[in-house]
Amino acid sequence: MRFWMLNNMREKIQYEVILTSKGLSKTKFRIDLLRLFCNSKKSLLVDDIIVFFGNMINKVTVYRALEDFENKGLIHKVPDKKNRKRFSLCDFDECSQNSHIHNHSHFICDICNTTFCIDDIIPPTISNIKGYHIKQSSLILEGYCEECNSTN
Numbered sequence: 001m002r003f004w005m006l007n008n009m010r011e012k013i014q015y016e017v018i019l020t021s022k023g024l025s026k027t028k029f030r031i032d033l034l035r036l037f038c039n040s041k042k043s044l045l046v047d048d049i050i051v052f053f054g055n056m057i058n059k060v061t062v063y064r065a066l067e068d069f070e071n072k073g074l075i076h077k078v079p080d081k082k083n084r085k086r087f088s089l090c091d092f093d094e095c096s097q098n099s100h101i102h103n104h105s106h107f108i109c110d111i112c113n114t115t116f117c118i119d120d121i122i123p124p125t126i127s128n129i130k131g132y133h134i135k136q137s138s139l140i141l142e143g144y145c146e147e148c149n150s151t152n
């Protein structure tokens with residue numbers, strides 16, 4: 001279950017508890033960053049995160065926090081149409097330190113270029129190819145997202 005789902009169910013998310021459980025420092029910025037991810041159904045572009053925090057936080061702090069979040073299994077990199085750095089929340093039950101287990105697909109919108117995690121669509125399991133060792137498979141879906149589809 002993703003954090004934003006918990007949020008939708010109006011359960012109180014204890015950001016500090018989550019950070020502590022992952023062994024991360026509870027600075028105000030990190031709490032705000034986690035909240036930002038938890039309140040977004042979309043993936044977040046690193047450039048947008050930097051703009052969001054404006055002049056309050058320097059870029060290096062943002063990059064370092066994102067790296068820590070990723071290493072601890074809070075967020076994962078998602079594909080981006082223009083190969084920009086983009087992250088999305090992980091499944092709290094599945095991912096942990098240095099261990100990301102993702103069994104979902106990604107959807108990229110042709111209009112807004114946003115990437116979404118699609119939990120309902122599981123990438124196909126590929127039987128091994130001779131001489132290759134397959135660790136995981138991924139599936140990228142493209143088209144119009146819910147929001148763009150309804151306004152076009």
Ligand SMILES: [Zn+2]
Nearest residue numbers: 076090095100
């Ligand atoms: Zn993950």
Ligand SMILES: [Zn+2]
Nearest residue numbers: 109112145148
């Ligand atoms: Zn869209």
Ligand SMILES: [Zn+2]
Nearest residue numbers: 078088106117
């Ligand atoms: Zn994802």
